[in-house]
Amino acid sequence: MIDKELLEILVCPENHTRLQLAEEPLVAKLNAAIAAGGLTNRGGEPVTEPIHGGLVREDGTLLYPIRDDVPVMIVDEAIPLEGLA
Numbered sequence: 001m002i003d004k005e006l007l008e009i010l011v012c013p014e015n016h017t018r019l020q021l022a023e024e025p026l027v028a029k030l031n032a033a034i035a036a037g038g039l040t041n042r043g044g045e046p047v048t049e050p051i052h053g054g055l056v057r058e059d060g061t062l063l064y065p066i067r068d069d070v071p072v073m074i075v076d077e078a079i080p081l082e083g084l085a
Contacts, residue, residue, distance in 0.1 A: 002055070002071060010055065014075045017058035027053055029084055030063065043076030056081070 002010075002021065010019050031050045033039040039047045042062065053066035055073075062078040064071055 002053075002066065002069070007055075010071065010073070012057045012062070012064075013073050014062075014078075015057070019055040019057060019064065022054035022056050022063055026056070026063070026081075026084070027051060030054070030079060033084065039079065041076060042078045042080060045076075047079060051079075054079070 007019070007021065011017060012019060030039065034047050034050055037046065041047050047065075049067065051065040051067060052069070054063040055066065055071050056063050057078075061081055063081055064073055064078050066072070
C-alpha cells in the first residue's frame, strides 16, 4: 500500500497533475484485460504482469501501475484507461 504522505506529493510525470489510488473494480478490470492479452501500455508494449494497484491521473486517462508496492512512474509504462474506466 502506498504511504499517504507519499501519495500527497506524487504527481503525474507528464502533466504534473495529482494522482489518486485506483479503486479495486478498476484494478480487477485491468487485470482481466491483462490476462486476456488485450492491454498495452502508453509505450505500445503489451502489459503481461498483473498489477497490484495503481495511481490514476486526475483527468482519469492514465493509470501508473503499482508493482510490489512500488509505483511505476514512467510515462511509457502508464496504462491508458480509455474504454476501461
